[in-house]
Amino acid sequence: MSRPGEAREPPGALSVPGAGLPLEEEVDIRLRADASSRRPVLVCFTTALFWLLLGSIAGDVSSLKLHLPDLLVRQGWLTFGRQRTVHLNAMIYGWASLAMLGVSLWIVPRLVHNTLRWPRLATAGVVVWNVGVAIGIALILAGINDGIEWLEMHRYLADPLLVVGGGMVGVTLLVTLLSRKVDHLYVSVWYMFGAFVWFPVIYVIGNWPTFHGVESGAVNWFYAHNALGLWLTAVGLGAIYYFIPKVLGRPIYSYQLSLLGFWGLAFFYSLNGMHHLVGGPIPTWMITTSIVASVLMIIPVLAVAVNHHMTMIGRFSALRYSPTLRFVVLGAIAYTAVSLQGMFTALREVNRITHFTQWTIAHSHVGVYAFVTFVLFGSMYYIMPRMVRREWPSERLIRWHFWLVLSGIAIYVIALTVVGVWQGLALIDPQVPFQRTVEIQRPGLVARSVAGLLLTAGHVVFVWHYWRMVRGPAAARELPPFYGVRPIVYTEPGGKP
Amino acid sequence: MLPSSLAVLVTGLFLGAIALGAFIWAWRRGQFDHLEEQAHVIFDERDYRLERPWETEAEREERRRLYGEPVPPEPGEWGGAR
Numbered sequence: 088m089s090r091p092g093e094a095r096e097p098p099g100a101l102s103v104p105g106a107g108l109p110l111e112e113e114v115d116i117r118l119r120a121d122a123s124s125r126r127p128v129l130v131c132f133t134t135a136l137f138w139l140l141l142g143s144i145a146g147d148v149s150s151l152k153l154h155l156p157d158l159l160v161r162q163g164w165l166t167f168g169r170q171r172t173v174h175l176n177a178m179i180y181g182w183a184s185l186a187m188l189g190v191s192l193w194i195v196p197r198l199v200h201n202t203l204r205w206p207r208l209a210t211a212g213v214v215v216w217n218v219g220v221a222i223g224i225a226l227i228l229a230g231i232n233d234g235i236e237w238l239e240m241h242r243y244l245a246d247p248l249l250v251v252g253g254g255m256v257g258v259t260l261l262v263t264l265l266s267r268k269v270d271h272l273y274v275s276v277w278y279m280f281g282a283f284v285w286f287p288v289i290y291v292i293g294n295w296p297t298f299h300g301v302e303s304g305a306v307n308w309f310y311a312h313n314a315l316g317l318w319l320t321a322v323g324l325g326a327i328y329y330f331i332p333k334v335l336g337r338p339i340y341s342y343q344l345s346l347l348g349f350w351g352l353a354f355f356y357s358l359n360g361m362h363h364l365v366g367g368p369i370p371t372w373m374i375t376t377s378i379v380a381s382v383l384m385i386i387p388v389l390a391v392a393v394n395h396h397m398t399m400i401g402r403f404s405a406l407r408y409s410p411t412l413r414f415v416v417l418g419a420i421a422y423t424a425v426s427l428q429g430m431f432t433a434l435r436e437v438n439r440i441t442h443f444t445q446w447t448i449a450h451s452h453v454g455v456y457a458f459v460t461f462v463l464f465g466s467m468y469y470i471m472p473r474m475v476r477r478e479w480p481s482e483r484l485i486r487w488h489f490w491l492v493l494s495g496i497a498i499y500v501i502a503l504t505v506v507g508v509w510q511g512l513a514l515i516d517p518q519v520p521f522q523r524t525v526e527i528q529r530p531g532l533v534a535r536s537v538a539g540l541l542l543t544a545g546h547v548v549f550v551w552h553y554w555r556m557v558r559g560p561a562a563a564r565e566l567p568p569f570y571g572v573r574p575i576v577y578t579e580p581g582g583k584p
Numbered sequence: 585m586l587p588s589s590l591a592v593l594v595t596g597l598f599l600g601a602i603a604l605g606a607f608i609w610a611w612r613r614g615q616f617d618h619l620e621e622q623a624h625v626i627f628d629e630r631d632y633r634l635e636r637p638w639e640t641e642a643e644r645e646e647r648r649r650l651y652g653e654p655v656p657p658e659p660g661e662w663g664g665a666r
Contacts, residue, residue: 113628198626271622272615284602292595302589309592317599329626336631336647338623345623346616353603358596370589405638 123202131189138181199267212255219248278325312360340397351387362433414465421457446507491545499538506531
């Protein structure tokens, strides 16, 4: 009997819908699914990359201002308060959300063996979403924002367009699901549909106009943390569960664990958000509930971590050959790291040091960048050749992209984590003057700017490569970009080279 | 004005209720049956047989034994979509 994750006899034709079909029929299903989702997916990815660049530049400006405070101070729209806010919203609602919409629109039809229903509605929804983000960011630059973290875009002029646009995309996916040709819903479908159910609920509650002052903090962080866990994380994990086994040609180590991970997220995650307010003027029961919920997340997080690791173990050499695997596997590792870090940080004794420090910034970037963005990069490397019917033109540009963003995020996280701990220890020491706690941060802030510039450079490379692929002539390449990499020769599985 | 603590509690319970309802639906519809087989639904025959340059000879032999002769990637993109 084979161990989980080992190749085994594929299921018989009668036990799994779709299995045992003639290869030509299976390929036909896949090609028709891809063709139906091509336009909305390309609109998603192209506009997402625009916001990635804009958000990157705004992030760089914000970071430089932290240690060069006299930089670009004459114009209001260039001040830190607006640039940092533009960075956050462009990255979350522009880049990450749109790229995730694209990944969902591509994966779901494939997994339900159906064409995307009402693709024009999906495309229109993506356009509406983009208009909402554009209005929101324009108003932020003009100095108009709601003053709620992660929800700064205008509540009445921008946010409704995100709700409508996202709803339009959600409806097309729902109709596609309801007319599916398979009985079983693969775990990625659960994650993605969960995200489309959870996000509108938390987004509306988060934007509800009746909460003010200190009390609004509770609702604010209920939304912000759930946006990370029930929107960004859900689609990210759904993508990981598809792309890792698909590229390896082997099933996930334990499908049972994958479902445990999903249902654990669904039941335990929603009350985590209050751990951002440990020590704040919020009812103690809410803080304690959030800490308990955070610790309970160890169950789904470990389930996911074990699953990903055991699927990959012995096959990490595949990362040399597949840009998709490089990014997705590193993203999966980052998911485990940020989740465990988050649980650790939720504990009161740890939080008293890390709260209000650069540690939190590092933690959030491990989540949104090292996990979510890396998974989205990997997904795009897989999906795009299937959309435009040609290979990525340049191995070199893939390598440049990878190493620039990897080095950038590594410097970013390490520098701010170390500085955050120093800062926190200094803040809780009554002998240390406040001025000193600010000076402690400077090396980390400079490193952060360097890291940010590396990340932006990587994004420019990726966007240029994407543009060449979409607009350029068909590449002369016949094989995937890394296929010609000289292999590391093993004499036996797990043996030395 | 609705206290924010009540709003967080109610919304959290609502999300939990959605999850519980979906879980019950999935249980009744057999979504937790035949899980070993369900892990394979993302693959087609070509996914199993596609030549992968990182695999050792032993792994290729295992794949050949289980799924048949390997097929090379076709021009166009990794995985051979046409």
